[in-house]
Amino acid sequence: MYQNKLKITSAEAHILRDNIKEMGLKTPEWFDLLTYDELAACYNGVGSDNTPKPLRKVLTRLMRFAREAVLIHDAEYHYASRFWAVNYFHMEKFHTSNKNLGENASLLAKERTPWYSPLRYWRLFVARHAHYICDEWGYDAWI
Numbered sequence: 001m002y003q004n005k006l007k008i009t010s011a012e013a014h015i016l017r018d019n020i021k022e023m024g025l026k027t028p029e030w031f032d033l034l035t036y037d038e039l040a041a042c043y044n045g046v047g048s049d050n051t052p053k054p055l056r057k058v059l060t061r062l063m064r065f066a067r068e069a070v071l072i073h074d075a076e077y078h079y080a081s082r083f084w085a086v087n088y089f090h091m092e093k094f095h096t097s098n099k100n101l102g103e104n105a106s107l108l109a110k111e112r113t114p115w116y117s118p119l120r121y122w123r124l125f126v127a128r129h130a131h132y133i134c135d136e137w138g139y140d141a142w143i
Helices: 010-023 036-042 053-062 064-083 091-112 118-137
Strands: none
Touching (some): 010 064, 010 091, 064 091
8 A cells, every 4th residue: 555645545445444443533423424435535645635736745745654534534524514514614623623633643643653763753743733734724625
């Protein structure tokens, strides 16, 4: 599984969803209702569709340790209107989604990197800032 690409297959979505369940990551209550094809279709790496492709590739590489968190976040963005029919543009849902991205990515950084590794702390830094960057620059893409 090549971890820096901007699209995934249904089989990769299946593996990522299994990892999400196994690790107990925070997901919206409707996440399990999505098919593997729907999950694969919504994944676009890190960044919105308006983010230039070279920049999305760099951001995706930085967050490669947390692909599951990115998949959850992309699913919330793409399918929010289907499951939150009334006022899914609400700022609370937007901030909750970004907060969950940061928390899930932090959990994955801790789980996948030994405590004594400097890489662990770099990944925690990236995870925390992913949350803040999405809060700062992501609302236009959300709506």
